[in-house]
Amino acid sequence: MGWFPCSGNSNKAEKKKQSKKPNDQIPSDKLKVNSDSDIKKVGGSDHIAAYTFTFRELAAAAKNFRADCLLGEGGFGRVYKGRLESTSQVVAIKQLDRNGLQGNREFLVEVLMLSLLHHPNLVNLIGYCADGDQRLLVYEYMPLGSLEDHLHDLPPDKKRLDWNTRMKIAAGAAKGLEYLHDKANPPVIYRDLKCSNILLDEDYHPKLSDFGLAKLGPVGDKTHVSTRVMGTYGYCAPEYAMTGQLTLKSDVYSFGVVLLEIITGRKAIDNLKSAGEHNLVAWARPLFKDRRKFSQMADPTLQGQYPVRGLYQALAIAAMCVQEQPNMRPVIADVVTALSYLASQKYEPSSRSASSTPRARREQWPAN
Incomplete structure (x- = not known):
């Protein structure tokens, strides 16, 4: 939920973002909001599907925003669990920081x-x-929290994600990104893909959340959109962090970092690791070049319970996504195809151990 600039450099102020009309088509309009009526002016009252709540309704739902209802806190504000009195529906309520410079x-x-x-x-x-x-x-309530909650800093009694669940989550998150890139018109660049923004329902079905940093992608013969560098350190594509030039491939890089977290169990940035291992991508790149070290990249909490072929293929996908050159990264549709296949190949640890899995065929690996 939180964000901060990836670098100290910034370009000129952002161009005003655009609103949307049905059928995922987005016309040009202003993005200044001072009241509920301004939202309706931008989107058109007939076009906004979301329900309008009063502050009193939401305060009652979240028990006046008591500490025991708090689900989490990020750069934009706090998220509370609540129950709507009108429908008894359990929801997540995000209260934006009124002092935030970009809250509106x-x-x-x-x-x-x-x-x-x-x-x-x-x-x-x-x-x-x-x-x-x-x-x-006000969002639908996702009972299992975020992917981050299931990968990092787990208490001893918390269930670890098995290989099949990890591939299911990775494939589902990629499908959400594919929808933004390929179905929306013009495409939407998510810009803040990270484990804490991937929420899980009771069946570990993933959903992308927090779209406050999303940008409309390039159209026509344009290759990128220029914007201030925003996002979360460790997930930003290098070319975006250095130049402020944002493309769909910037999201693909961020997805590659998330996929590496899913495979390795490591954080994108972990300052508690030894020197040379703080940055996940920097740590992984040399290992991509040596097949003998692939098993070292698997999350130790898997305890060897994964298919070797599946591990190699998942690492191949991640390696392609985090290529330094954006034109070397795959489009997200190809990532969806590959991960959907991996997710369909169910691993059965009871009948087949990782050590007995047939050796994976040699893959074509990127140089970086």
């Missing part, structure tokens, strides 16, 4: 994006509140 912009972008883009792998926005200076977003 991110709030409006998220309302418009999630109101008008719908996919099984995108979180469902139920409604919003824009009473006075209050900005709140």
Whole structure:
């Protein structure tokens, strides 16, 4: 949920973002919001699918935002678990920081994006509140929290993700990104893909969340959009961090980092690791070149319970995604195809141990 600039350099102020109309078609419009009526002016009251809540309704749902209802906290504000009195539906309520410099912009972008883009792998926005200076977003409640909650800093008694579940989550997250890149018109660049923004329902079905940093992608003969460098350190594509030039391949890089986290169990940035291992991608790149070290990249909590062929293929996908040159990275549709196949190949640890899995065929690996 949190964000911060990936580098100290910034380009000129962002061009004003655009709202959406049905059929995922996005016309040009302004992105200034001071009240609920401004949201309706931008999207058109007939076009906003989200429900409008009063602040009183949401305060009652979250028990006046008590500490025991707090689910998490990020750069934009806090998220609470609540129950709507009108429907008894359990929801997640994000209360944006009223002192945030960009709160209005991110709030409006998220309302418009999630109101008008719908996919099984995108979180469902139920409604919003824009009473006075209050900005709140109401989402479907995802009972298993984020992917980050299941990969990093786990307590001893918490269940570890098995290989099949990891591949299911990776494939589902890629499908959500594919929808943004290939189905929306113009395409949407997510810009903040990371484990904490991938939420899980009770069946470990993943959904992308937090669209406040999303940008409309390039159209026509344009190759990129220029914007201030925003996102989360460790996930930003190198060319975007250095130049502010944002492309669909920037998201593919971020997805590659997430996939590496899923495979290795390591964090994108971990300053508690020894020198040379702080940055996940920097640690992984030399290992990509030596097949004998692939098993060292598997999450130790898997305890060897994974298919060797599947591990190699998943690492191959991740390696392609985190290529330094964006034109060397695959399009997300190809990533979906590859990961959907891996997710369909169910690994049965009871009948087949990792050590007895047939040796994987030699893959073509990128140089970097």
